[in-house]
Amino acid sequence: MRKKIVAGNWKMNKTYSEAVPLLYEIKDLLFKSKKAESVIKIIAPPSLYIHDFYETTKGLKNLFVGAQNCSYEESGAYTGEVSATMLKSVGAAYIIIGHSERRSYFKETAEELKKKTEITLKHGLTPIFCIGETMEKRQANEHFKIVEAQITDSLFHLSPADFQKIVLAYEPVWAIGTGLTATTAQAQEMHHHIRSLVEKKYGNAVSSEISILYGGSCNEKNAAELFACPDVDGGLIGGAALKAKEFIEIIHSFPA
Ligand code: PEP
Secondary structure (H helix, E strand, C coil): CCCCEEEEECCCCCCHHHHHHHHHHHHHHHHHCCCCCCCEEEEECCHHHHHHHHHHHCCCCCEEEEECCCCCCCCCCCCCCCCHHHHHHCCEEEEEECCHHHHHHCCCCHHHHHHHHHHHHHCCCEEEEEECCCHHHHHCCCHHHHHHHHHHHHHCCCCHHHHCCCEEEECCHHHCCCCCCCCHHHHHHHHHHHHHHHHHHHCHHHHCCCCEEEECCCCCCCHHHHHCCCCCCEEEECHHHHCHHHHHHHHCCCCC
């Protein structure tokens, strides 16, 4: 059975004194929710809050703390970097890799993302690997090709055993933080395409089990219709993950 997952990417938002009350609000709502228990919930705050978040949410069923990025190096003289083992040592279980903001603002390359994925897997953490096209590429009808290249270049060298540990997140760049959401038809079409690529490479046993999340202005109003798509297994949430009630409503949006 594919896992149902909702991951909240807090990005570079909230000071510590703002972040803690928000986390407690989310925690309280999750404690009261039986429905949320079966969903895998990931909160990816700024990395310096990970340890606190991990300690605070211990005991909440299927709740994990994630990081938004990691270094592709093991350790050493890399000023400003944070390694996968450091993140693991403070409680992170997931690492978001290849978010479009990192690809565009920090010029992360397919080769770097490949190494980040490898080091994440090596240390027993789960990568949430992001892929997605710009509006320009969609309008040029190159969106399938772009997404295929992103997966092929950074992930298709992995063994089936490693690949099946990954969570994929389809995030059309034009929908991130813009209020524009992919239609259910667009999301399902791309998720199906991604699953077909995985099937072709690794076979049905892997493709039918891998979770593919949708991200891009997903909120409490549109989550239910997106999560009802047969190939959408949950969401990677930005803005709406910073509002406790909205985040819980998204978690409640899977079909029964
Ligand atoms: C994201 O940054 O991964 C994201 C999906 O952001 P938003 O939900 O704000 O579009």
